[in-house]
Each structure stands twice: as structure tokens, then as C-alpha cells.
Amino acid sequence: MSNGRFPIQTVNAISPVGLQRLDRDIFDLGTDIAEPRGILVRSADLHDRPVPQSLYAVARAGAGTNNIPVDKLAALGIPVFNTPGANANAVKELVIAGMLLAARSLYHAADYTRNLVAEQGLSGQALNEQVEAGKKQFAGFELPGKTLGVIGLGSIGVLVANAAQSLGMKVLGYDPAVTIKNAWQLSPNVEQVESVEELFARSELITLHVPLIDSTRGLVNTERIASMPRGAVVLNFARGGVVDETAVLQALDSGHLHAYVNDFPTEAGAVHSRVITLPHLGASTGEAEDNCAVMAVDQLQDFLLNGNIRNAVNYPEVIMARTPGTTRLGIFNANKPNMIGQITAVLAEAGLNVAEFTNKSRGDYAYTLVDVEGEVRDELKEQILAIDGVIRARKL
Ligand SMILES: NC(=O)c1ccc[n+]([C@@H]2O[C@H](COP(=O)([O-])OP(=O)(O)OC[C@H]3O[C@@H](n4cnc5c(N)ncnc54)[C@H](O)[C@@H]3O)[C@@H](O)[C@H]2O)c1
Numbered sequence: 001m002s003n004g005r006f007p008i009q010t011v012n013a014i015s016p017v018g019l020q021r022l023d024r025d026i027f028d029l030g031t032d033i034a035e036p037r038g039i040l041v042r043s044a045d046l047h048d049r050p051v052p053q054s055l056y057a058v059a060r061a062g063a064g065t066n067n068i069p070v071d072k073l074a075a076l077g078i079p080v081f082n083t084p085g086a087n088a089n090a091v092k093e094l095v096i097a098g099m100l101l102a103a104r105s106l107y108h109a110a111d112y113t114r115n116l117v118a119e120q121g122l123s124g125q126a127l128n129e130q131v132e133a134g135k136k137q138f139a140g141f142e143l144p145g146k147t148l149g150v151i152g153l154g155s156i157g158v159l160v161a162n163a164a165q166s167l168g169m170k171v172l173g174y175d176p177a178v179t180i181k182n183a184w185q186l187s188p189n190v191e192q193v194e195s196v197e198e199l200f201a202r203s204e205l206i207t208l209h210v211p212l213i214d215s216t217r218g219l220v221n222t223e224r225i226a227s228m229p230r231g232a233v234v235l236n237f238a239r240g241g242v243v244d245e246t247a248v249l250q251a252l253d254s255g256h257l258h259a260y261v262n263d264f265p266t267e268a269g270a271v272h273s274r275v276i277t278l279p280h281l282g283a284s285t286g287e288a289e290d291n292c293a294v295m296a297v298d299q300l301q302d303f304l305l306n307g308n309i310r311n312a313v314n315y316p317e318v319i320m321a322r323t324p325g326t327t328r329l330g331i332f333n334a335n336k337p338n339m340i341g342q343i344t345a346v347l348a349e350a351g352l353n354v355a356e357f358t359n360k361s362r363g364d365y366a367y368t369l370v371d372v373e374g375e376v377r378d379e380l381k382e383q384i385l386a387i388d389g390v391i392r393a394r395k396l
């Protein structure tokens, strides 16, 4: 496959608004590409799929990457990109809708009305009488003055917190690793609390906006639900696994929780009378699908053509303008001492002058971009690959 072309496999349907940004003189595109250089994916589970030898990068058109073997790919020198913020507004709108669905029992109320006609065959005066007699069971509550706890103040959490605040809610936020950028976006009226326990104890509604990782699995559990005020609402547009669903269903049955609104169907949840389950609709707007596809494609393309890494979840951000008249090397290596020294020593021995160089690390791994003057022979790449700790090297 050294014909200078980049085959890209689409594992889910990716918006054509993004795909059309790929120059077809360079990129081949398809669902059944045998030896892809890049994979574009949404929620398809890649954990049990073999990793093609040919693969250079995976781009997730969306936020969550728990469907991708991120660590395994990092160890192979394969960055996994996602698209932070690109679908955040779509999720925010659904969370606001979810709060209103729960507060006014809208789903069950509409179902009740439909049944009066469709199942009971009522009409005219009889229908009106039954509507007026039955509506009291759906009497709800209003949002202003209610306390919403937002867990995870990332791209989505910040938008939800600000929107809820502007609806007149009191908003508490919890995120032990909030970024400076997100903190700047957050309304000053949102109170950041010190512990997740405090947030549960003080919130009448909580909404989850964290990734599904070891530390967030089962974050909503029996103990924390019990600490919430009676009649509380849990909204989960993050991932099913962030909530212990058995604990939530028990709390709904006992009346401690009023409603559970979520985006992740299960057999037990989907049919429960106090659960509103949507079919993973958070990012399913035309706008979000276009935004995610554009961002994923642009990041993948820039990596394949220039070696730049932007918004990878398993490698550091490394972006360097190309130096005219040079050859670029992109090198993935273990984050351990003397890697830079050994790489530059190989370049020096080959008599190559370094025009630009950048190296950044993240956790166990590091990535180097280097623009060198002079002819870079294929053996040089082999010499770099022979350094203990170098995982992968590309000549661009
Ligand atoms: N329902 C959907 O269709 C849909 C759409 C988009 C995203 N999501 C889910 O929402 C998640 C968040 O998306 P985002 O774009 O806001 O991501 P993000 O990376 O911008 O924000 C996630 C935030 O969670 C915080 N966090 C991590 N662990 C935490 C913990 N234990 N307690 C509190 N905060 C913690 C991080 O510090 C970060 O600020 C995604 O990972 C994905 O699983 C779902």
C-alpha cells in the first residue's frame, strides 16, 4: 500500500458533509476497505475486532470513546481522535427536554391521552370528561428554584449548567478535573461543590456528563441515591454504565426517585413506568452529525498527511507547521528517559540537520514530530524503529 493513497474505512454512517472534505485523489473511502490507514466510527464496538496491520489512526465522530480499545491502540502507536464539543449543543437540548419530560410527566401523559382514544375508543364529551378526571395524576413541578446537580463540567456539562441556570434553576457542578477553558465558559452563578456526595445530597435533579471509565462506572449507586431528597430525578445522557440501574429501579419502585430519564435502553429500564428511555438520541441531529464528521475527518486527514495530532484521547496534542523543503518524521515512543537523545543521535549520525522538532508526552507514551533537511533514506526509519522504546515511525 505504498502507492501514496490512504484507504479510509467508515464503520458507521458518517455525515457526507464531513466525508466530502476528503480529497478522492488521495483518499479511498468505503465500508469494506481491507487494509485501512484510517477508520471513521461513531458508536460501533471495535473492542473485539482485529486491529488491521495497516492502521494508522481511528477517528470517532463524537465524544465517547468507550467503544474503542483506546489503550491497546496507544500501545501500537495508533492515535484515537474524538470531536470534543461538536455534539454538545444537541445533548444539552435533549437534557433540557428530559428535565421537562420528567417534571411534567409528559411522556406518560401523552400516552394516557392516546390510550383514551386508541384503546378505550372515547370521543366528544366522554373524552373531555376522562381527560379532566385523569389529568391530576400527571400534575408536575416547575424548574425555577429547583436544584440541579451537574456531574462532569466538560463540553456538555457546562452548556447544560448554563442553560439550567438561565431557566431559573439553582445549579451545582462537580468536576475534579475541569479544564481552564471550560471553567471560563461556566456561568459564575453555578456553584462548584467539593465532592460528589455533597452534590447528591443537595440536588433535586442530577445530570451526568462524564465519560464511562473505571472511576465513573456505577457512580450513581444505592447510597448516593438514598442521600438525594425524596422525589428526585436522575438524568443520564452519558453512558448506561455510569448508573447502577438496579439501584435506580429500586429507588423508583420505593418512590424515593420520581423519574429516571436516560439515553441507553435496557430490557428492565425500557418498560418501567417511571423510566423514560430514548434510543441513544443525544447526538442525533443533523447539525451535530455534520459538526462531528467535519471535525473527525479534518483531524484524521491532518494526521495522515502531516502527522499532526489534535484531540487524540490517547496521545498528546502535537501540532507543528510544516517547514518547506524538509522531510517530516512522526515517531511514537514510550515515555521514558533518553528517547529524544537517541532519536536525534540517529539523525546526527546520518548527517541530517533538524529544521524543527517537537516532542510531547502523555502518560506512558510520547510523540515526536521532526522536520529534517536532506535526503531521508528508508534505512533511517529502520534505525529509529530499532531504538528500544520506539513503537512506530512514519516518514511523511
Ligand atoms: N447520549 C449521547 O448521545 C451522548 C453524546 C455525547 C456525549 N455523550 C457522553 O457524554 C460524555 C461527556 O461528553 P463531553 O463532550 O462533555 O466530554 P468532555 O470530555 O468535554 O467532558 C467530560 C468531563 O467529565 C469530567 N469527569 C471525568 N471523570 C469525572 C468524575 N469522576 N466526576 C466528575 N467529572 C468527571 C472530566 O474532567 C471532563 O471535564 C461522553 O464521554 C459520552 O460518553 C453522550
Ligand SMILES: O=C(O)[C@H](O)COP(=O)(O)O
Binding pocket: 042, 043, 044, 061, 062, 063, 064, 065, 087, 280, 282, 283, 284
Ligand atoms: O459519545 C457520543 O458522542 C454519543 O454517544 C453519540 O454517539 P453516536 O455518534 O453513535 O450517536
